[in-house]
Amino acid sequence: MVVGGGVLGTMHALEGVSRGCTVVHLEREVGPRGASVRNFGLIWVSGRASGPELALALRAREKWAEIGVRHPDIGFRANGSLTLVRTPAELAVLEQVVARDDAEARGIALLTADAARRVNPALAGEYLAALHCSTDAVVEPREVLAPLRATCLASGRYRWLPGREMVGFSDHEVTDATGERHRGDRVVLCTGAAHGGILAEALSGAPVRRVRLEMLETEPFEGRLTTSLADGDSLRYYPAFDVPARRALGPQSSVAALWAAQLLAVQRHDGGLTIGDTHSTEEPFAFDVDEAPYRHLLDVAATLFGRSIPPIVRRWAGVYSQVTEAAGDAIYLRHWVAAGVEVVTGAGGRGMTLSPAIAEETFQ
Numbered sequence: 001m002v003v004g005g006g007v008l009g010t011m012h013a014l015e016g017v018s019r020g021c022t023v024v025h026l027e028r029e030v031g032p033r034g035a036s037v038r039n040f041g042l043i044w045v046s047g048r049a050s051g052p053e054l055a056l057a058l059r060a061r062e063k064w065a066e067i068g069v070r071h072p073d074i075g076f077r078a079n080g081s082l083t084l085v086r087t088p089a090e091l092a093v094l095e096q097v098v099a100r101d102d103a104e105a106r107g108i109a110l111l112t113a114d115a116a117r118r119v120n121p122a123l124a125g126e127y128l129a130a131l132h133c134s135t136d137a138v139v140e141p142r143e144v145l146a147p148l149r150a151t152c153l154a155s156g157r158y159r160w161l162p163g164r165e166m167v168g169f170s171d172h173e174v175t176d177a178t179g180e181r182h183r184g185d186r187v188v189l190c191t192g193a194a195h196g197g198i199l200a201e202a203l204s205g206a207p208v209r210r211v212r213l214e215m216l217e218t219e220p221f222e223g224r225l226t227t228s229l230a231d232g233d234s235l236r237y238y239p240a241f242d243v244p245a246r247r248a249l250g251p252q253s254s255v256a257a258l259w260a261a262q263l264l265a266v267q268r269h270d271g272g273l274t275i276g277d278t279h280s281t282e283e284p285f286a287f288d289v290d291e292a293p294y295r296h297l298l299d300v301a302a303t304l305f306g307r308s309i310p311p312i313v314r315r316w317a318g319v320y321s322q323v324t325e326a327a328g329d330a331i332y333l334r335h336w337v338a339a340g341v342e343v344v345t346g347a348g349g350r351g352m353t354l355s356p357a358i359a360e361e362t363f364q
């Protein structure tokens with residue numbers, strides 16, 4: 001029994017069906033509308049912390065590649081990434097990162113600006129050097145979930161119930177808004193950032209918080225972006241870059257600091273660019289999107305591309321669930337709320353990446 005039709009719930013359904021289980025899958029919306037369809041689709045190994053988090057990301061990367069072969073519609077591409085730096089202080093961070101023992105496992109190498117331009121000729125602008133990560137990959141987030149559900153359905157052991165909100169749970173059981181009760185040997189609640197409502201009491205005090213991000217997509221870009229892209233601001237956020245030289249990074253620009261912004265960019269199948277992002281943890285979240293971080297991100301992108309960015313065609317915000325420092329070393333939240341019933345959430349900005357490996361851990 002799985003609740004939540006995002007990537008985490010769907011990976012649990014797929015893993016369950018592939019292991020011979022019968023799976024009932026509830027989703028409160030008519031179709032998934034959460035973080036899983038609002039993200040970049042980055043399968044991002046380069047940013048992960050050394051140790052267990054990197055190991056989980058590499059296992060997930062392996063699983064995504066297998067899933068990508070079986071489901072060409074999800075648009076899995078082993079395109080790698082470039083993290084472009086513009087200051088000597090940022091370059092010093094990359095030098096320390098590539099000197100670490102796990103550089104080979106991550107598939108990372110430091111490139112000069114000229115070498116980076118040879119890897120990704122679309123990046124014709126100004127920067128000093130780049131970190132190339134060959135293990136980073138990408139999928140089309142809006143196209144991932146339906147093909148995976150189709151595989152589950154083909155097993156004959158899967159029931160997909162969209163438009164059914166879980167309104168109650170007890171040992172080994174969930175009740176949906178129609179009053180139907182669903183029993184399972186194991187019940188996994190992959191309810192994402194829905195920390196309130198029916199789960200408010202069970203999650204009160206749990207080490208998770210919600211984070212809101214702002215994103216945009218452009219008209220098709222004429223060139224081909226052969227890799228995904230990050231800027232030097234990302235060195236401040238990802239744990240992989242927590243090396244001594246990080247403490248010597250100067251301040252971010254005031255807009256980037258205010259919005260906790262970093263540039264990430266991915267080219268979609270249709271040529272458009274998905275660009276983001278910002279981070280906000282202060283609730284209640286804004287219901288509208290603010291223009292200032294968008295202008296900042298487009299300026300940074302134009303500097304790195306050496307040309308103007310195509311017009312924006314859509315903007316949106318998304319919210320994910322993230323474990324807090326109080327969770328200690330936990331990479332995500334696994335929280336039992338009744339006998340046989342657990343909430344699995346909190347993977348934060350790495351949830352798309354880690355989802356197949358998290359689902360595997362549930363069954364192990």
Ligand SMILES: Cc1cc2nc3c(=O)[nH]c(=O)nc-3n(C[C@H](O)[C@H](O)[C@H](O)COP(=O)(O)OP(=O)(O)OC[C@H]3O[C@@H](n4cnc5c(N)ncnc54)[C@H](O)[C@@H]3O)c2cc1C
Binds near residue numbers: 004318344348
């Ligand atoms: C803007 C943005 C960009 C991101 N970029 C990346 C990225 O590039 N790479 C990466 O690895 N991660 C990224 N992330 C993080 C990643 O998207 C999330 O960690 C991941 O999608 C979480 O998946 P989920 O299935 O737990 O949550 P969700 O996708 O939010 O799914 C939860 C589902 O549960 C349903 N639900 C909730 N309550 C109930 C209920 N009571 N009954 C029935 N159904 C219910 C919801 O309707 C929803 O469909 C990004 C996140 C955001 C917001």
